[in-house]
Amino acid sequence: MTTADPAPTGALAVDEPSSPSPRRTPRRGRRRWDLDRVSLVAVFLGIPFTFYVLMVLYPFTQAAYYSLTGWSGFSPTQPFVGLDNYVRLAQDDGFMSALGNSLTLLVVVPAVTIVASFALAVLVTFGGPTSGGVRGLRGSGVYRVVSFFPYVVPAIVIGIIWSQVFNPANGLLNGLLTLVGLDRFQDFAWLGDASTAMPASIVVIVWAFIGFYMVLFVAAIRSIDLELFEAARLDGAGRFRTALHVAAPGIAGSVRTAYVYMGILALDAFVYMQALNPTGGPEGSTKVVTQEIYETAFTRGQFGLACAMGVVLAVVTLVFTALVFAVVRLVRGSDGRTA
Amino acid sequence: MTHPETPTPTGRPVQRRTLLRAVSAAGLLTPLGASLASCAASGSGSDSGTTTSAANTGDPKNPFGVAPDSTVDAVIFDGGYGTDYASFAAKTLEGEQQGVTVKVSGTTQIAQELQPRFVGGNPPDIIDNSGANAIGLSAIASQLEDLQQVIDAPNLEGTKIADTLYPNVLGVGMYDGKLAAVNYVLTVYALWYSKTLFDDNGWAPPKTWDEALALGAEAKKQDKYLFTWGKEAASYYLTMLLDSAIKSGGDEVRLAVANLQPDAWSNQALLDTLAKMEEVVKQGYMRPGGAGTQFTAAQAQWSQAQEALLYPSGSWIENEMKNATAKDFTMTGAPAPTVTDSPSMPYEAINNTPNEPYVVPSKGKNTAGGLEMLRVMLSTEAATNFAKTKLAPTIVSGVVPKDAFGSSALASQVAMLEGAGTNTFSYNFVAYYGMTADVNVLFNSFLSGSSDAKTLAAGMQKISDKIREDDSVTKVQVS
Numbered sequence: 001m002t003t004a005d006p007a008p009t010g011a012l013a014v015d016e017p018s019s020p021s022p023r024r025t026p027r028r029g030r031r032r033w034d035l036d037r038v039s040l041v042a043v044f045l046g047i048p049f050t051f052y053v054l055m056v057l058y059p060f061t062q063a064a065y066y067s068l069t070g071w072s073g074f075s076p077t078q079p080f081v082g083l084d085n086y087v088r089l090a091q092d093d094g095f096m097s098a099l100g101n102s103l104t105l106l107v108v109v110p111a112v113t114i115v116a117s118f119a120l121a122v123l124v125t126f127g128g129p130t131s132g133g134v135r136g137l138r139g140s141g142v143y144r145v146v147s148f149f150p151y152v153v154p155a156i157v158i159g160i161i162w163s164q165v166f167n168p169a170n171g172l173l174n175g176l177l178t179l180v181g182l183d184r185f186q187d188f189a190w191l192g193d194a195s196t197a198m199p200a201s202i203v204v205i206v207w208a209f210i211g212f213y214m215v216l217f218v219a220a221i222r223s224i225d226l227e228l229f230e231a232a233r234l235d236g237a238g239r240f241r242t243a244l245h246v247a248a249p250g251i252a253g254s255v256r257t258a259y260v261y262m263g264i265l266a267l268d269a270f271v272y273m274q275a276l277n278p279t280g281g282p283e284g285s286t287k288v289v290t291q292e293i294y295e296t297a298f299t300r301g302q303f304g305l306a307c308a309m310g311v312v313l314a315v316v317t318l319v320f321t322a323l324v325f326a327v328v329r330l331v332r333g334s335d336g337r338t339a
Numbered sequence: 340m341t342h343p344e345t346p347t348p349t350g351r352p353v354q355r356r357t358l359l360r361a362v363s364a365a366g367l368l369t370p371l372g373a374s375l376a377s378c379a380a381s382g383s384g385s386d387s388g389t390t391t392s393a394a395n396t397g398d399p400k401n402p403f404g405v406a407p408d409s410t411v412d413a414v415i416f417d418g419g420y421g422t423d424y425a426s427f428a429a430k431t432l433e434g435e436q437q438g439v440t441v442k443v444s445g446t447t448q449i450a451q452e453l454q455p456r457f458v459g460g461n462p463p464d465i466i467d468n469s470g471a472n473a474i475g476l477s478a479i480a481s482q483l484e485d486l487q488q489v490i491d492a493p494n495l496e497g498t499k500i501a502d503t504l505y506p507n508v509l510g511v512g513m514y515d516g517k518l519a520a521v522n523y524v525l526t527v528y529a530l531w532y533s534k535t536l537f538d539d540n541g542w543a544p545p546k547t548w549d550e551a552l553a554l555g556a557e558a559k560k561q562d563k564y565l566f567t568w569g570k571e572a573a574s575y576y577l578t579m580l581l582d583s584a585i586k587s588g589g590d591e592v593r594l595a596v597a598n599l600q601p602d603a604w605s606n607q608a609l610l611d612t613l614a615k616m617e618e619v620v621k622q623g624y625m626r627p628g629g630a631g632t633q634f635t636a637a638q639a640q641w642s643q644a645q646e647a648l649l650y651p652s653g654s655w656i657e658n659e660m661k662n663a664t665a666k667d668f669t670m671t672g673a674p675a676p677t678v679t680d681s682p683s684m685p686y687e688a689i690n691n692t693p694n695e696p697y698v699v700p701s702k703g704k705n706t707a708g709g710l711e712m713l714r715v716m717l718s719t720e721a722a723t724n725f726a727k728t729k730l731a732p733t734i735v736s737g738v739v740p741k742d743a744f745g746s747s748a749l750a751s752q753v754a755m756l757e758g759a760g761t762n763t764f765s766y767n768f769v770a771y772y773g774m775t776a777d778v779n780v781l782f783n784s785f786l787s788g789s790s791d792a793k794t795l796a797a798g799m800q801k802i803s804d805k806i807r808e809d810d811s812v813t814k815v816q817v818s
Contacts, residue, residue, distance in 0.1 A: 070811060073454055073458075074478045076457075076458055076459075163633060166631060167631070167636065168627065168628025168632055169628055169636075169640065187628035188631075189628045189631025189787065191631040192629065192787060193630065193787075194784075194789070197631075277570070278571055279570055279779045279780065279783075280779075280780065282630055282780065282783055282784060282787075295773070295776060298450045298451065298472060299471075299475065299776075300773040301475035301477065302811070
């Protein structure tokens with residue numbers, strides 16, 4: 001703990017006014033290790049770092065190691081098999097199709113959510129009447145609150161609610177469709193048809209997050225100088241143009257953050273998919289990697305293989321994040337970091 | 340989920356199970372950390388410990404030599420049957436053995452909770468390894484006691500346990516020549532119907548598939564369907580298909596599919612049965628929408644709304660649907676129909692694959708206590724208590740009275756078992772190899788009419804081939 005400290009106390013050494021030593025040019029950040037500083041470092045850096053190493057880095061490394069073993073999950077030993085698990089994954093149709101489904105979610109879910117919530121944010125911030133001050137639609141406060149509701153509902157509850165909405169026999173959706181005369185939707189299994197199961201699941205996830213990102217974008221748009229909107233309007237820009245050329249560039253940072261968050265969520269998607277289609281959907285069309293991991297580990301007793309899937313998913317997540325940062329930086333130039 | 344081969348008789352609604360499972364998994368599966376951290380194990384424990392290995396003492400009162408004043412650690416799947424029947428047996432054991440205490444703990448997360456204990460070398464003394472989160476038997480089989488010693492032991496009344504059991508109920512627990520698991524609850528796989536509805540209309544449960552098709556036409560006249568199904572339980576139709584085909588083609592059908600033979604799904608009896616089922620689908624006798632319907636909701640279409648006449652399932656169905664069954668339903672079971680009226684096995688033959696596999700880990704602190712617990716459960720008192728409180732028979736025969744405690748379904752199970760005699764068969768390869776998810780995919784497409792018999796057979800063969808060719812999967816030779 002205590003570094004060799006020649007001065008009686010740290011405070012004295014610093015405060016001594018008459019010391020002639022040339023080394024006495026106290027530069028900030030080069031302070032001695034006094035008790036104050038040591039305890040500060042210990043509490044605010046040491047403890048969290050230890051915790052991080054123990055609870056995050058160690059399990060990660062451990063899981064990465066297990067991915068090189070044929071561990072069943074229940075034996076005290078883990079036979080080392082090298083890269084066999086990865087080779088098996090590459091040849092495994094089930095895993096590759098699950099990976100494909102996860103990538104589909106990764107591409108579609110963030111894009112749809114962000115475009116839709118941006119459109120809603122535009123409507124409630126400056127989509128209002130073109131005369132008078134720049135403002136949103138009438139009653140936009142209400143819309144804002146209402147659209148936030150789904151975010152407050154736990155994911156599993158959303159999954160259960162929507163699986164009832166999609167219920168072929170007495171679900172809300174088929175009820176409404178047959179009510180307006182679309183009889184072909186009588187008993188139509190939205191989650192049981194390979195062509196509709198994935199889109200239906202995507203709708204649910206988008207529905208759950210649209211309100212949250214709308215609120216996020218509203219806050220970001222509000223932080224843009226109002227004069228810019230007024231100037232754009234005076235120059236004759238319509239709402240669409242204003243949205244595209246004033247609002248969108250102004251909130252690029254928020255969009256990037258939203259994209260990364262939504263992307264990671266889409267790669268997970270476990271709770272939604274498990275609630276909507278615990279069996280992986282018709283023809284496996286909604287089975288995602290996280291479900292495959294769960295099944296491989298706990299019902300098939302192949303933890304080594306499941307860990308390998310986890311590593312692949314982690315790599316995909318990292319690559320995705322890096323890509324988003326790179327693209328945003330490319331589009332916005334070097335100031336991509338600001339905003 | 341209650342898959343036919345997954346030992347999960349459920350009385351509680353699935354939402355709760357799905358929710359528990361999803362919530363617990365959600366905790367593990369937050370992105371990144373998710374996938375990785377979920378694999379973490381606790382450190383390996385030492386193998387040493389106060390393990391008392393079971394030594395057969397020859398004392399009929401204490402055949403396994405349970406140490407006085409020892410503790411038995413029992414972990415019981417807390418599913419449709421709850422844990423009170425195990426607590427009942429625990430009380431009996433405590434009365435029989437001097438100073439022994441039994442700690443019964445219930446859980447639905449068998450694999451998740453016990454995984455670190457197996458890795459650490461301190462598993463419980465006896466486990467009811469059941470439910471959606473059961474441990475795959477192949478993963479732990481080498482760490483389990485051979486339970487034949489319990490079967491050879493006398494029960495509390497002094498009769499050899501082997502002589503008290505229904506025929507053909509131990510085979511599914513065999514693993515590499517060792518009785519690794521004793522499945523406690525006898526499950527009769529049948530076609531279930533409302534006796535009241537059938538009597539009112541003068542219908543009889545179909546003995547052949549042609550009779551089934553004729554019944555389907557009758558049902559259509561009343562705007563009803565012959566069958567219904569739910570997306571998680573489409574595999575029940577695999578059970579019906581196999582049961583029917585095994586009765587038609589004999590035991591070789593069962594051996595071929597269970598041993599994953601390369602030509603198993605080209606068997607003529609199987610294909611003939613499948614062709615009849617395809618006709619049922621083509622005629623529109625399946626209630627539409629099953630591929631998108633949660634399975635208990637689908638079952639209620641049969642038991643509550645009575646939109647479908649028949650439902651193929653295990654005998655847990657009565658308990659599972661007891662809050663969603665129409666009044667005066669009089670749930671009754673009938674054996675699966677066959678293609679011809681002169682099958683290899685008599686019409687009365689049934690699939691009686693038992694469920695709730697009890698295992699005794701060799702590394703438990705008190706294996707003798709674990710074995711003793713199982714011995715008590717297989718004795719008359721505990722078995723009668725189970726049948727009476729759960730309205731389901733155990734593998735112990737002769738404990739259900741004629742009135743079947745007032746349950747029509749239990750009465751018909753006992754009647755079917757008596758009718759079948761030794762013409763019973765069982766298999767659990769679907770659950771053993773973890774095939775249920777893949778089977779559901781194929782059957783959801785088949786039953787909704789978007790694929791056909793040919794695609795289904797080819798798909799089943801492909802699943803089977805994949806497992807057979809996977810060297811990392813330990814195979815069990817079924818005989």
